[in-house]
Amino acid sequence: MQPSSQMLKGILEGAILQIIQQGDIYGYALHEKLAALGFGDIPEGTIYPLLLKLQRNKLIIGVRRPTGNGPDRKYYHLTDEGEKTLTIFQQQWHQLVQAMTNLNQGDESS
Amino acid sequence: MQPSSQMLKGILEGAILQIIQQGDIYGYALHEKLAALGFGDIPEGTIYPLLLKLQRNKLIIGVRRPTGNGPDRKYYHLTDEGEKTLTIFQQQWHQLVQAMTNLNQGDESS
DNA sequence: GCGGAATACCTTGTAAAGCAAGATATCTTA
């Protein structure tokens, strides 16, 4: 399994799928979680459009819920398609790490 | 050191800088080396424009050399700027791997 | 009650990454 061209770009997409898999979450909290994990301050102008794209592609589903305490939140969960896509992403990520490790070790076998 | 937005996209750029650092190389051989390391079949339509951009940005310098045996090759080596950029990339890559590891371990401490 | 801060979501337009497709040229081998 080789890192696809998508992999080289869309690491954020895979990371977000995985966070959602670990428990339903909404955009604003995702923003904080990414920072807490060490991904840096991913701006909302990146996160929200990406969530909408993932939903358009039927990898996640968003459900708007009132909080009684501030504006509504849109909680997202994975679809079966999303689970499959996440699995493929994880394999590609692993392969990318392997390739980078090979590079660091001046290794060309695998 | 947080993975910059560049990092999320431009992993290929860092990988290529590192390969060049390990020894002068030309585009066509780079293509084969990336495949051998496990980066997949990065097309030439990706590699050559990227090399030209790196040169434009003064991170690498290309020197055309005849082979006496086939078309000329353009061997690239790093500039001082390129060395510095590579060091930063390596730190960012390490941070990204750390963040992904945290994610896998459901960990939010760093 | 009013203003500001925090929370929460979204849109528009832009820059850059990576790729597909194809052009060009050299040398070797059949």
Added chain:
DNA sequence: TAAGATATCTTGCTTTACAAGGTATTCCGC
């Protein structure tokens, strides 16, 4: 002399990620 391997480059496209800004809700201090 034709085909194939080697070697580089260009044009135009799609997608990623971001900057900048807009909207709405609730809470807190004054």
